[in-house]
Amino acid sequence: MHLSVSDVSKTYDQRGSHVLALDHVSLDVAFGEFVCLLGDSGCGKSTLLQIIAGLEPASQGGILIDGRELVGCHPDTTVVFQEHGLFPWMTVLRNIEFNLKARGMAAAKRHEIAARLVETVGLAGFEKKYPHELSGGMRQRVGIARALATSPKLLLMDEPFGALDAQTRSAMQAELLRLWAAHRSAVVFVTHSIEEAVFLADRIVVMTPRPGRIGRIIDVDLPRPRDPTSExxxxxxxxxxxxxxxxxxxxAPS
Structure with missing residues (x-):
């Protein structure tokens, strides 16, 4: 899958005035690439992610996936937010199965996929637990497993580890890279942490303060796993x- 953000601008109407959140943003993301959107709070990076996801319309420009204009949500795209969004009345296994069930997959097949993902994200033995019985890091693992269940070609992540403590966040970053290496989805990951962006990304898209523009794209050509203490x-x-x-x-202008 090839993602192309083409001259996207976004304006909001607030109390009778127009607020420019994004200003002529263009970006290409290749299949299997890990891209981080980095910037201070309010720079429009989450807004851009929502436009890419088809959850928010652009005021100008558009999103192309494999050369076709995006209208609504793309079936091969999945979003993971900071709040895991798990259904509290469903077990771990049922939460992971949810998107597969919504697509009409047979019970036996979706159970097989969910069970495999439980193993993949290191939650074996917790299949029948409910979200309130899990730690924050474990709940986020379930959210990521649910996102991967449909084998998305494009995985969009909006500060998914922002609410975690430092140790859990570090573990989840390593876990995400392991899963990405296995599935090779294209990933667009929003963060305001410079260290997180350098640890994860193939490229870092640094956005300017509002109105959000691309200030610079930094290639991170470091081998993985990366050592945060290295020169x-x-x-x-x-x-x-x-x-x-x-x-x-x-x-430089975007």
């Missing part, structure tokens, strides 16, 4: 940090 890692963090602090007028 090369720290160098990439420095580049991203300097970009975030560079005045908008000095950044």
């Amino acid at each position: 090369a890692f720290v160098h990439h963090v420095k580049i991203a940090l300097e970009t975030l602090h560079t005045p908008r007028a000095l950044l």
Whole structure:
């Protein structure tokens, strides 16, 4: 799957005035690529993700998937939000099966897929537990397993680890990379953490403060697994940090 964000702008009407959230954003994401959208709060990165997901219309421009304009939600796209969104009355297994059931898959087949994913995300033995019986990291694992159940070609993630403690967040980052390597979906991942972006991404798209534009795209050509204490890692963090602090007028236009 090839994703193309084509000259996207987004304007909101607030109390009779127009607020420009995104300003002429263009971006291409290739199949199997891991791209992070990095920026301060309010820069429009989550808005851009929602437009890519088909959950929010663009005011100008559009989204192309494999050369075709996106209208509504694409069947090969799945979104994971910071809030895991699990159904509290469903067990781990039933939550993972949910999207498969919604697509009309037979019970035996969806149970087989869900059971395999439970193993994949390290939750064997918790199949019959309910969300309130799990830790935050475990609930997010269930959310990711549910997202992967339909084998999406494009996985969109909006700060999925933002509410986790540092140790759990680090473990989930490593787990996500392991799952991505196995499934090879294209991933667009929103974060405001520079270290998280450098740890995860093939490319980091640094967005300017509102109105959101692409200030710079940083290629992260470090081998995985990445060592956050290495000189090369720290160098990439420095580049991203300097970009975030560079005045908008000095950044290359998107």
